[in-house]
Each structure stands twice: as structure tokens, then as C-alpha cells.
Amino acid sequence: MTEYRWLLPAVLHGDPGEGQPGVRRSTRDWAVDMFVFLGAAGTGLLMALALRSDTSTPQPILLADQVVGALACAAVWLRRRWPVGLALALLPVSLLSSVATGPVCVALFTVAVHRPLKFAALTGGLHLLTLAPYLCWRPDPELPFWVEFTVAALLYVLLVIWGMFVRARRQLVLTLRERAERAEVEAELRVERARHLERERIAREMHDVLAHRLSLLSVHAGALEYRPDMEPHDVARTAGVIRAGAHQALQDLREVIGVLRIAPEGTTPDRPQPTLADLTGLVEESRLAGMEVTLDMRVSDPAEAPARLGRNAYRITQEGLTNARKHAADAPVGVTVAGGPGDGLTVEIRNPVTVGQAIPGSGSGLIGLTERAELMGGRLDYGRGPDGRFRLRAWLPWAA
Structure with missing residues (x-):
């Protein structure tokens, strides 16, 4: 038994963040919860009005039915935090109170939306089992037992199916959103990789061009260093070669950077290539x-x-x-x-x-x-x- 204790919080509580402490509900959540509460309370009120015509049931039981139903309607506010727990807690209530029909339907729908199919089937099946004792104890004089049971069972099944559809749609939306975010991240990574490759390409081209030019300059500068006795016209000629080489190196640098910034990989650069x-x-x-x-x-x-x-x-x-x-x-x-x-x-x-x-x-x-x-x-x-x-x-x- 101990190895399954970790499952209890996941089964009894809702999805992570749904009504948990420290997580604020959005305006849409409050609007949905208010709508659900009013729907459950309105259904309970209609059932309470219908109980006035019930003369076969003692008044204390009818009063207890209304009180328990009202408490069940108030418990609907806990559906986000404890969807499965609320559905299980309403099992004995559904055996006694017809006013609690609305909260029971809300609980089954919430379990189907927020929990996997096995939990929705479990809670729905348990509530179906409570229908037979309740209908035997408080039957409708105008409808046969099997008709009333079939209608109630279909209502429960339709609520579970509807909840499963909403859950599947939410999961689809989340999956599509995750794929879109993943695609956006991958696109950014591709752009960053393209930039990295372009930088490598620029660096490689600059190295090939400038290393050659600068090595020529080094050779001529070395001649001036080791031949201080050179003739003045030779010194002037060597200095002119150094100046022209430096100018050509700068020109090559400008051309390489300018071309590689605008020419994508695999295209023919505008600059004449060797x-x-x-x-x-x-x-x-x-x-x-x-x-x-x-x-x-x-x-x-x-x-x-x-x-x-x-x-x-x-x-x-x-x-x-x-x-x-x-x-x-x-x-x-x-x-x-x-x-x-x-x-x-x-x-x-x-x-x-x-x-x-x-x-x-x-x-x-x-x-x-x-x-x-x-x-x-x-x-x-x-x-x-x-x-x-x-x-x-x-x-x-x-x-x-």
C-alpha cells in the first residue's frame, strides 16, 4: 500500500497550478467558476421547487435534502483544487439529495476535463452505481424505473464524453503551442548557427587574404631592418612597396567584409574571386x-x-x-x-x-x-x- 501513497495527491488534486496555493486564478477562471456555480445552484433550486409537490417523502428528509444540496453547491468552488476528491465526496450525497444533482454533474465534468480517462471512468461508474438505490428509494411516480435510470445514465455518460472532448482539445492547443515555441527556438538557433558560420567564413577569408599581404610586408620591412646600408633609392622603393602592400591589404579587408556580409553561402560573390x-x-x-x-x-x-x-x-x-x-x-x-x-x-x-x-x-x-x-x-x-x-x-x- 505504501508504494501507492504518492498517487493520492495526484488523484485527489487537480492539474498542477489549478487552484493551488500561490497560483492566482485568471479573470476567465473566475468567470467560468461563477458560471458553473450559478448553473449548479440554479439546477438545485429547480429540484428544490419540484420537491414541494412530493407528498410521499417526510418533511425532515426534504429539508435535509435541500440543506445537503446547498452545501454541495457551495463545494463546487473546490472543483479546481480537488476534482476527484469532490466527485468521491458527493457519492453519499447523491444517495440522499436530489438537489445535489447539479453539483454531481459539475464534479463529473471537471474530473473528465482535468484527469485522465481512468479516473473519469471510475468516478462516473461509482455515481452510476448510486442511481439504482436512489431511484428505488425515491422513485418518480410518472416514469418507469428503467426509463428514469436510462436518462440519468445517459446524462452522466454525455457529461464524461463532453469533458474528455474539452480535455483533448486543450491538450491539442497546448501541443500546438509547444510546437510553435519549439519551432521559434529552432529558427533562432538556425539563425544563430548561420551567423556563426558566416563569422567563420569571414575569418577564414580574412586570414587567407591578409596573412599573405602581411607576410609580404614583413619580408620587405625585414630587408630595411637588416640592410641599414641600402642605397637611398632602394630604401624609397622598398618603402613604396610596403605602403602599396598596406593599402592593398586594407582594400582587400574592406572587400572581403563587404562581400561576405551581403553574399549568402553558396552564391557567387560580387567581388571577383581568384x-x-x-x-x-x-x-x-x-x-x-x-x-x-x-x-x-x-x-x-x-x-x-x-x-x-x-x-x-x-x-x-x-x-x-x-x-x-x-x-x-x-x-x-x-x-x-x-x-x-x-x-x-x-x-x-x-x-x-x-x-x-x-x-x-x-x-x-x-x-x-x-x-x-x-x-x-x-x-x-x-x-x-x-x-x-x-x-x-x-x-x-x-x-x-
Whole structure:
């Protein structure tokens, strides 16, 4: 018995928050409760008026019927807090009082609305069992027993069905409301995720563009630092290159932020993006910065490469040259680009590993390149090869 004691509060009390201490009823709740009370009291008043014509029942019993019925009407105010408890408490009342018919109907309806079907069936069945003794004790002289019993039983059944319908409708409304709130939250999460991905995309693009430009500036600034004996015209030329590089870096930064803010993922940005054919210009730019770079282009027609493939190949090569400039500025660098439709595109960058002063780096560039290659369905690996040279190799799919 002890393991079922926890069920008693849930069975006897209403839904959480329904009439519980500390929970205020709304204006609608007060209006509904007032309407229900007046309906139960009006039904009891009609039954009390009908009792005046009952001459077969002793007056004390009729008076007790009216008093008990009035108390039952007052107890209707407790229906929200104790729906099942009220219905069970009215069981002995329904055996004695016809004035309590209204409160009994209200109690059965409330149980069907606020409690599951098994509790509504239990209380409804118990009240049906009290009909037979009551009708035998105080029968209606104008109606046969079976007709009166059938009408009362149908009334109870209809009240339970009506209450179940109201309960089902309320649950449906709550479910739809929860789904709407869940959909709103999921939409906010999708927007936040889209913003996060856009920030990552902007950061990746800014890193690819600015790291290359800033590494060039570092190389030229280093030449001024370690060659204080340079001719004045060489100093002026190097300073002009630094100024032009800084201006170009700022311009690239403005273009990247402006384009990525308005261009959704998967669309073609308005800003002209680098292609596979632009690798020659990238290599020439590195040569002007003092690097020894050789380009082995084994693609018959680089201009025919898809835009997305060319853009990613360009960014991978750009980052590879930037890393070589940071960590092996004086070493020769070899760039090999090979492949074609159906076979994919392979980009390989090789340079010796040197010991010396290097431009600091965080290592996030290689991580970003790996993500860039994987997003395209390709792969990227890097590290020191058997010959001691550092190698960065990427393979990107190229549809036939």
C-alpha cells in the first residue's frame, strides 16, 4: 500500500497550478467558476421547487435534502483544487439529495476535463452505481424505473464524453503551442548557427587574404631592418612597396567584409574571386617579394576549371606560400598543380626546412586549409617528407 501513497495527491488534486496555493486564478477562471456555480445552484433550486409537490417523502428528509444540496453547491468552488476528491465526496450525497444533482454533474465534468480517462471512468461508474438505490428509494411516480435510470445514465455518460472532448482539445492547443515555441527556438538557433558560420567564413577569408599581404610586408620591412646600408633609392622603393602592400591589404579587408556580409553561402560573390588561372600572378607576386618560387602547371587549360575549385586551389597555394615565407624565407619553393576533370586537382607545395628567424604564426592557417579541402569533399595533408623537405599536398575533386 505504501508504494501507492504518492498517487493520492495526484488523484485527489487537480492539474498542477489549478487552484493551488500561490497560483492566482485568471479573470476567465473566475468567470467560468461563477458560471458553473450559478448553473449548479440554479439546477438545485429547480429540484428544490419540484420537491414541494412530493407528498410521499417526510418533511425532515426534504429539508435535509435541500440543506445537503446547498452545501454541495457551495463545494463546487473546490472543483479546481480537488476534482476527484469532490466527485468521491458527493457519492453519499447523491444517495440522499436530489438537489445535489447539479453539483454531481459539475464534479463529473471537471474530473473528465482535468484527469485522465481512468479516473473519469471510475468516478462516473461509482455515481452510476448510486442511481439504482436512489431511484428505488425515491422513485418518480410518472416514469418507469428503467426509463428514469436510462436518462440519468445517459446524462452522466454525455457529461464524461463532453469533458474528455474539452480535455483533448486543450491538450491539442497546448501541443500546438509547444510546437510553435519549439519551432521559434529552432529558427533562432538556425539563425544563430548561420551567423556563426558566416563569422567563420569571414575569418577564414580574412586570414587567407591578409596573412599573405602581411607576410609580404614583413619580408620587405625585414630587408630595411637588416640592410641599414641600402642605397637611398632602394630604401624609397622598398618603402613604396610596403605602403602599396598596406593599402592593398586594407582594400582587400574592406572587400572581403563587404562581400561576405551581403553574399549568402553558396552564391557567387560580387567581388571577383581568384581562379586557377590567377596562380601565375600569385607566384609572380611572391617572386617580386624576393622568394625563389617555381610553378609547374600541369593543367592544360586552367581557365576551364570550375570557379569554386579554382578559388580553393588559389587559397591553398596562397597559404602555402605564406607559410613558406614565414618559416623558410630564403629557401626555394616549388609549386605543382596537376589534374583534370574526373581525376581531381592536386596542389603540392614543397620547400626545405630552414633554421632562422621566422615570422610568428598560430597554425590556424593549416587547420583552415584542411577544413576548406574537406568542405569540397577533398583532403589535405602536410608535414616533413622523407627527403627532409616540408610538403603540403591537397587533392580537390573535379567533376568530369
